[in-house]
Amino acid sequence: MTTESFRCVTKAYQNVHHFHAMTPISNMTDSDMEDFDDEDRSYDRSSDFMSIGGSDGDHDDDDCVSITSNMSHLKTTSKDKSATKENDISSPTNSDADLDSKTKKKRFTKSRTRARSPTVVVRIKKNRRLKANDRERNRMHMLNKALEKLRKVLPAFPDDTKLTKIETLRFAHNYIWALSETVKMLDSRDNNNMSLIASQAIAAASEALSAKPSIGIDVTHFPAINSPSSVDTYNSTISSSTTSSPPPPLNWDSEAKPKLDITSNGTDSADTSSRSGSESSFLML
DNA sequence: TAGGCCATCTGGTCCT
DNA sequence: AGGACCAGATGGCCTA
Numbered sequence: 001m002t003t004e005s006f007r008c009v010t011k012a013y014q015n016v017h018h019f020h021a022m023t024p025i026s027n028m029t030d031s032d033m034e035d036f037d038d039e040d041r042s043y044d045r046s047s048d049f050m051s052i053g054g055s056d057g058d059h060d061d062d063d064c065v066s067i068t069s070n071m072s073h074l075k076t077t078s079k080d081k082s083a084t085k086e087n088d089i090s091s092p093t094n095s096d097a098d099l100d101s102k103t104k105k106k107r108f109t110k111s112r113t114r115a116r117s118p119t120v121v122v123r124i125k126k127n128r129r130l131k132a133n134d135r136e137r138n139r140m141h142m143l144n145k146a147l148e149k150l151r152k153v154l155p156a157f158p159d160d161t162k163l164t165k166i167e168t169l170r171f172a173h174n175y176i177w178a179l180s181e182t183v184k185m186l187d188s189r190d191n192n193n194m195s196l197i198a199s200q201a202i203a204a205a206s207e208a209l210s211a212k213p214s215i216g217i218d219v220t221h222f223p224a225i226n227s228p229s230s231v232d233t234y235n236s237t238i239s240s241s242t243t244s245s246p247p248p249p250l251n252w253d254s255e256a257k258p259k260l261d262i263t264s265n266g267t268d269s270a271d272t273s274s275r276s277g278s279e280s281s282f283l284m285l
Numbered sequence: 286t287a288g289g290c291c292a293t294c295t296g297g298t299c300c301t
Numbered sequence: 302a303g304g305a306c307c308a309g310a311t312g313g314c315c316t317a
Contacts, residue, residue: 128303133294135304140292164290 116124151168154175163171 129295132296132304136295136306137293139305144292166290 147165147168150172151163154163154168154171
């Protein structure tokens with residue numbers, strides 16, 4: 001188990017309420033038990049211990065999710081439990097049938113407006129917060145997993161430098177843009193005016209992007225990347241060709257991810273100052 | 286040591 | 302009511 005996953009698992013367990021795993025039920029007060037029921041946790045009276053879901057001790061990166069799943073399971077269980085409670089109310093026993101309607105109404109009202117002491121309310125709120133924290137943690141884990149998938153489909157940097165979140169998004173944005181431009185030009189290969197078309201495409205893209213400041217891709221910086229998809233390289237090659245000869249092939253190794261040349265100069269952006277120029281250019285938004 | 290990045294917690298808001 | 306989403310706050314870790 002990695003340190004990170006250990007931290008993750010440990011934290012998740014820390015964040016569960018003080019009713020945590022292996023808390024002896026016998027040590028609980030009646031109000032505790034009531035609160036516990038309120039918070040939809042399962043427990044096992046027969047074993048006199050409660051748990052928040054099993055763990056085989058062999059955690060991996062998915063363990064945080066599994067913990068959440070376990071808690072979700074508890075939630076499901078609790079829903080069943082609450083449903084059972086409702087059934088208990090709606091389907092009275094024979095002794096209940098002996099009661100007059102007035103009494104029944106009184107009991108029903110009481111069950112719906114159960115008075116709770118301030119300490120119980122605080123505890124309930126605390127548990128809701130913990131559950132919300134768990135969901136939020138899980139949500140962020142899912143987001144990070146998606147981000148990791150995105151990193152894997154992007155060209156790798158020479159030293160396997162892990163892109164930060166913002167760099168990944170910027171890089172992906174520019175990378176898609178580059179591929180789009182390449183496809184546009186490839187679609188026009190049998191046209192002798194490839195150079196004109198390419199420049200028009202870039203101009204159009206530039207105009208469209210400049211019209212949308214929220215995107216703000218810097219087209220003038222983007223071609224600084226010395227990759228086969230570099231519009232600059234591509235376009236200059238096309239410009240120098242007066243015939244209908246095909247543009248330089250995309251010579252990216254089909255087996256390995258293309259390596260970006262980060263040795264050329266470029267303009268650093270504020271939050272990519274620690275990276276090389278061309279890298280910053282490609283990441284710039 | 287300062288700054289960047291990240292994970293997590295937290296309260297608010299919106300939606301179902 | 303509860304869950305999803307969001308943004309601000311906070312603290313830890315790492316690096317120049």
